[in-house]
Amino acid sequence: KALSRAELDALQARIRPHFLYNSLNTAAELTHHDADAAEQAILALAALSQAAMHSGKNVSLDDEITLSKQYIALETWRFGNRLSVDWQIPNELPALSIPCLTLQPLIENAVCHGVETSEHGAEIKVELHITTGYITMIVSNPITISNAQTRPNNGMALENIRQRLNIYYKNKAQLTITNKNDVFRVKVVIPKLIEGSV
Secondary structure, rough: HHHHHHHHHHHHHHHHHHOHHHHHHHHHOOOOOOOOHHHHHHHHHHHHHHHHHHHOOOEEEEHHHHHHHHHHHHHHHHHHHHHHEEEEEEOOOHHHHHHEEOOHHHHHHHHHHHHHHOOOOOOEEEEEEEEOOOOEEEEEEOOOHHHHHHHHHHHHHHHHHHHHHHHOOOOEEEEEEEEEOOEEEEEEEEEEEEEOOO
């Protein structure tokens, strides 16, 4: 258990190396133009930082979706209309638990490699499907020409996420990657946990 905890912490620390820097710069810029937006950006950053401290612990599926949307709000202040998200998520979410920071890093990865590398921006697609025994998350982003230069880093971040899930779910989670028709797609399938379970 101690080894798994240490591995989870080490892997999580590697997933988001530039996020804090970018977010603080965004908040600093907003203080000059929109004090209310700056406050919301700082509160969203605080929520994400708190989540990072609880990496590997269970949170409700609803809370993870909320956290992911707070992350997108932060990045929208940074990228403006270059970033858009197509949320394909059920209106009513069941009381299920997942490890904190399961979906959000997948979305962050899509922003870094689908939006940040594109001069004109991109739309990210986020899908959530719940079946009898599993939760499936799919995050897709278009591939830009400049993306070819950053794809190795992209793969390394996703491998870190895969390792985290394998430790947590004892190799019962699946993370698959497809690259087809200029669309990069990450699919995560994890076993369902009732909210509050260990």
